[in-house]
Amino acid sequence: DTEVTQTPKHLVMGMTNKKSLKCEQHMGHRAMYWYKQKAKKPPELMFVYSYEKLSINESVPSRFSPECPNSSLLNLHLHALQPEDSALYLCASSQDHREVYEQYFGPGTRLTVT
Amino acid sequence: AQSVSQHNHHVILSEAASLELGCNYSYGGTVNLFWYVQYPGQHLQLLLKYFSGDPLVKGIKGFEAEFIKSKFSFNLRKPSVQWSDTAEYFCAVTPAAGNKLTFGGGTRVLVKP
Numbered sequence: 001d002t003e004v005t006q007t008p009k010h011l012v013m014g015m016t017n018k019k020s021l022k023c024e025q026h027m028g029h030r031a032m033y034w035y036k037q038k039a040k041k042p043p044e045l046m047f048v049y050s051y052e053k054l055s056i057n058e059s060v061p062s063r064f065s066p067e068c069p070n071s072s073l074l075n076l077h078l079h080a081l082q083p084e085d086s087a088l089y090l091c092a093s094s095q096d097h098r099e100v101y102e103q104y105f106g107p108g109t110r111l112t113v114t
Numbered sequence: 115a116q117s118v119s120q121h122n123h124h125v126i127l128s129e130a131a132s133l134e135l136g137c138n139y140s141y142g143g144t145v146n147l148f149w150y151v152q153y154p155g156q157h158l159q160l161l162l163k164y165f166s167g168d169p170l171v172k173g174i175k176g177f178e179a180e181f182i183k184s185k186f187s188f189n190l191r192k193p194s195v196q197w198s199d200t201a202e203y204f205c206a207v208t209p210a211a212g213n214k215l216t217f218g219g220g221t222r223v224l225v226k227p
Contacts, residue, residue, distance in 0.1 A: 042217035043158070048213075090158070097213045100146045102148075103213070
């Protein structure tokens with residue numbers, strides 16, 4: 001199983017809402033990633049979790065809060081977002097973060113902030 | 115910090131034509147190089163990767179890429195494209211240690227039947 005799943009597929013939220021994006025993998029990978037992809041732009045790294053600990057935060061605003069409850073799950077909690085945060089949010093996983101391994105990407109959650 | 119540039123934003127070609135997409139990177143050390151593809155409505159998939167060894171790398175679906183260290187380039191090629199190759203193609207790099215991907219801007223390829 002080389003699949004990374006993400007829920008929901010689509011999410012519309014207001015600027016005062018609190019919502020969460022979920023990501024799951026069952027490949028035994030110990031590194032998980034959140035990327036943001038704006039329309040017609042490449043994915044940009046947001047966070048990296050390595051062995052369930054936050055390893056990299058690419059200066060992401062605090063209205064985005066990642067969480068890694070266990071080695072298979074990765075959440076992204078959203079609060080007080082702005083319309084410019086509307087984007088495709090991609091989750092990825094790899095065997096390890098400390099070495100270079102292929103990253104497997106999920107289908108993404110398309111977020112619209114109204 | 116590393117950066118990646120892809121020269122062509124859009125490429126339109128006919129079936130059976132040859133495809134070459136340019137990718138140049140900027141980084142002061144050893145890098146690992148990737149080409150990812152995003153078919154319409156689908157998730158990013160790895161086409162091929164270069165870590166070390168033979169600079170000519172073969173990937174899936176008939177794609178290959180050549181790493182030219184002196185030119186900081188990793189161009190993607192396919193001798194004969196099919197309509198199903200219509201997709202967006204991303205070049206990406208990581209430093210030799212660690213797994214922090216930096217993507218190029220992407221090239222949208224449209225193959226006309």
